[in-house]
Amino acid sequence: MRIKILITALIMTAISANAQLRDITLPEPTPGNGASLYEALRDRHSARDFKDTKPLDDQQLSNLLWSAAGINRKSEMKRTNPTALNTQEIDLYVFTKDGVYLYDFESNRLLPKAEGDHRSLVAGTKEFSQDYVLDAPISIVMVAELSRFGEQATGNERFKLMAAADAGYVSENINLFCSANGLVTVPRATMDSAGIARLLGLPSTAMPLLNNPVGRK
Ligand SMILES: Cc1cc2nc3c(=O)[nH]c(=O)nc-3n(C[C@H](O)[C@H](O)[C@H](O)COP(=O)(O)O)c2cc1C
Numbered sequence: 001m002r003i004k005i006l007i008t009a010l011i012m013t014a015i016s017a018n019a020q021l022r023d024i025t026l027p028e029p030t031p032g033n034g035a036s037l038y039e040a041l042r043d044r045h046s047a048r049d050f051k052d053t054k055p056l057d058d059q060q061l062s063n064l065l066w067s068a069a070g071i072n073r074k075s076e077m078k079r080t081n082p083t084a085l086n087t088q089e090i091d092l093y094v095f096t097k098d099g100v101y102l103y104d105f106e107s108n109r110l111l112p113k114a115e116g117d118h119r120s121l122v123a124g125t126k127e128f129s130q131d132y133v134l135d136a137p138i139s140i141v142m143v144a145e146l147s148r149f150g151e152q153a154t155g156n157e158r159f160k161l162m163a164a165a166d167a168g169y170v171s172e173n174i175n176l177f178c179s180a181n182g183l184v185t186v187p188r189a190t191m192d193s194a195g196i197a198r199l200l201g202l203p204s205t206a207m208p209l210l211n212n213p214v215g216r217k
Contacts, residue, residue, distance in 0.1 A: 021112030047184035050215030136213035
């Protein structure tokens, strides 16, 4: 009986945790007036100073997420980021001051997954943390869902390597978008992966691999 009450209380807490956050429908991505690819590559650098914690506007966010991993060939549902065997196993979670959202690339929406400011999980662990992450209005966390490779991936390290490469492409798309559009970022492996997995209720087949805090210079 006690266990039943405890489980009900936990479920209610989880439901109310997301009750305050709503789906965010992003505007259609636009070409914008970013720099050329040459200029973006010339200027790309890791930055850890985020001068302005003001949230990105929805258009910037839409353009950023589309560049990172949006659909660029609708008829085939293919993406701006390549993935091994077109597995599309990299999910993007957006950590903001208000909550954590999953980027739904098909509907161009942000789906609430956890309420509250959890950016400290992206900053790091109790043992090692990089607090500059807390100055960035958002962090994008790339999570590989290894089960999308199918049975063949179980216990096969090579698939983890492919997922890591795939996360790297998303991260570099973010790096170049920021460089071309007056934003700053740094690709990072540091984070509290176990804490993030717990917060988001990820299955054991999901691996948080990389993150990019994004802000203004
Ligand atoms: C896979 C990967 C993981 C990284 N992890 C971190 C990190 O946890 N924290 C950090 O401050 N920088 C991290 N960096 C950024 C590197 O330190 C940075 O890219 C490197 O110093 C070269 O500087 P540049 O990006 O300005 O060329 C990481 C970069 C890569 C590619």
